[in-house]
Amino acid sequence: MGAKIHPTAVVEPGARLADGVQVGPFCYIGEEVEVGENTLFGPHCSVHGPTRIGRDNRFVGHCAVGGEPQDKKYGGERTELVIGDRNLFREFVTLNRGTGGGGGVTRIGSDNWMLAYTHVAHDCQVGNHCVFSNNATLAGHVTVGDHVILSGFVGVHQFCRIGAHAFIGMGAFVNGDVPPFVMVAQEGYGRPRGINAEGLKRRGFGPERIAAIKRAYRALYLGSGSLDEARARLAELAAQSDDVRAFLEFVDSGERPLLR
Structure with missing residues (x-):
């Protein structure tokens, strides 16, 4: 033809x-x-x-x-x-x-x-x-994983990574690594605001998987300890969840600071 x-x-x-x-x-x-x-x-x-x-x-x-x-x-x-x-x-x-x-x-x-x-x-x-x-x-x-959504007017700084299934809200500026599943909202520079639960549901993630990812998010972002302590908690959670294992591997493999 x-x-x-x-x-x-x-x-x-x-x-x-x-x-x-x-x-x-x-x-x-x-x-x-x-x-x-x-x-x-x-x-x-x-x-x-x-x-x-x-x-x-x-x-x-x-x-x-x-x-x-x-x-x-x-x-x-x-x-x-x-x-x-x-x-x-x-x-x-x-x-x-x-x-x-x-x-x-x-x-x-x-x-x-x-x-x-x-x-x-x-x-x-x-x-x-x-x-x-x-x-x-x-x-x-910049490295962007699968099933990532960038809303309008998002800007991502050089060398940053955005993990799979992350959601970046409108107008957010990303100047650090965003782990998988995390949702980022605009607040000056973007800040993590929970996980992309609705997007995960649409892609077939069941309640147990989403609950495990939420626990990983809380361990990293809502705990009162150091980053090393958060990593130790994530390692415990990763033993029972492939999704948390992927989350932890992302956190451990970056050269830039995490977006926090």
């Missing part, structure tokens, strides 16, 4: 477009761009390489994909952007390639929704089934 390319679009000779790809009016597809089956580009999208895009993605319009990293240390080295399958990118989304000093690859998983004006900076690693609402922004080197 081949790709369908609008007459006003520019596709460089080195680009590889799979069957069913549609390139809309006034788009630009650069060299070293590889696009999987049935991916659609609306008007005025630009894709620079090296970029690999999976199948069944939709770029609604005016998206800037695979551009050079916005990092003064970038010296023109070959870096990549890798995108999975079945993602939706709304108007004016910007996705940058990695840097040589940051691993070289910006990676976005599958089944994500990135709404208007969201930004994923260099060397970020984004999981699957995430929702980034309008104007949510990741600085460089």
